[in-house]
Amino acid sequence: MSKLRIGLGVDFHQLVEGREFWLGGILVPxxxxxxxxxxxxxxxxxxxxxxxxxxxxxxxGVHFPDTDNAYKDIDSKILLSQCAQLIGEKGYQVVNIDSTLCLQEPKIKPxxxxMQQVIAERLRISTEDISIKATTTERMGFVGREEGIMAYASVLLEKA
Known part of the structure; x- marks a missing residue:
């Protein structure tokens, strides 16, 4: 079994009026x-x-199905901590994260x-090991029309 393993994650959500905007574990105005x-x-x-x-x-979706009311409106920081526990049970720890957010607005650089601090605390890694970038789609597609948001993440794991 390899000591290093890489994973790719992607997620999409519709953007709507009247909902709080949680991103990277923080509330973004x-x-x-x-x-x-x-x-x-x-x-x-x-x-x-x-x-x-x-x-x-x-x-x-396997671990936290949207059909289970236990996860209704759950803080995703809790899910992140539970995922850290699951990989830990298999003997892995996160080495680093590279991620990209695709959204038209708001600008997330500030x-x-x-976000890095929140994620680092949950995963017990350094903020230096967490890259968070953002891009627009130049007003093309559902992201460009501000109908939705998407994120990609690559994570490198190492056997502890």
């Missing part, structure tokens, strides 16, 4: 929020999927350090 069963934090969901995939543990 915006007139729209992501719609979902949980708090719909696309960044944390993509990271969770990447972690689970790297450890061959399925995906976020919030990145706080």
């Amino acid at each position: 915006h007139h729209k929020g992501a719609l979902g069963h949980s708090d719909a934090d696309v960044l944390l969901h993509a990271i969770c999927d990447a972690m689970l995939g790297a450890a061959n543990l399925g995906d976020i 919030y990145v350090p706080q």
Whole structure:
């Protein structure tokens, strides 16, 4: 069995008026929020999927199904902590994360350090090991029309 494993996660959510906008474990001021069963934090969901995939543990929907009311409006930081526990039970720890958010608005650069801190605390890694980038789609597609948001994450795991 390899000591290093890589996983890729992706998540999408619709943006709607009247919802809080949780991103990277923090509340970001915006007139729209992501719609979902949980708090719909696309960044944390993509990271969770990447972690689970790297450890061959399925995906976020396997462990936290949207058909289970226990996860209704759940804080995705809790899901991230539970994913860390699941990979830990298989003997893995996160080495680093590289992620990209795809959204038209708002600009997230001012919030990145706080997102890195929240994620680092949950995964017990350094903020230096967490890359969070953002891009627009140049007003093309559902992201460009501000109808939705998406995130990609790659996670490298190492046997502890």
